[in-house]
Amino acid sequence: MVIHCEEVWREVSNYLDGEIDPSLRTAIDEHVRGCQRCAAVLDGTRNVIQLYGDERMLEVPLGFSQRLHRRLDDQMPQNRRTVLGWLVAAAAAVLVAGTIELSRLSVWGRPDLRSQMAHHGNGVPGNLMVVVAEDGRLFHLAGCSFIHEKDKLRTMTAAQATHDGYTPCPRCLKKYLVST
């Protein structure tokens, strides 16, 4: 099955949720392997979801300009005008337009979040036992609903996970991350 970029963007939320036909998943995997743009869209969307969780995503569209918003609205298929769908289109349009870096999209609304982590560690006690997914970038408390690859988990201390380049999950480790 050969699919186009637009189809990848349309399915990206289902793809990341795991609610997708296996053959379509394979087709997307194959497409993304050969398409940098879609790989970036997928990556960016995954970042946004992991950073904010669903409840936080509502804040993101407010950060966009009216003009961009309108342009994205035109591009969105009617039945996919959900926040996530909107965000995916935003990520895609941003890449196409090349005006805003995708990495900035992922910290929109919390511009302090990333630098805070970079400068002062991440607030998670180093001896806390956490789990990481093999191909993930976050570390979690065991049993977190945000863990995608439940079969490929490794257990380690938070200090080790941080040292290995993982960042704390904003959902299950939220209490350590909230700054006062």
Ligand SMILES: [Zn+2]
């Ligand atoms: Zn593509």
Ligand SMILES: [Zn+2]
């Ligand atoms: Zn988590």
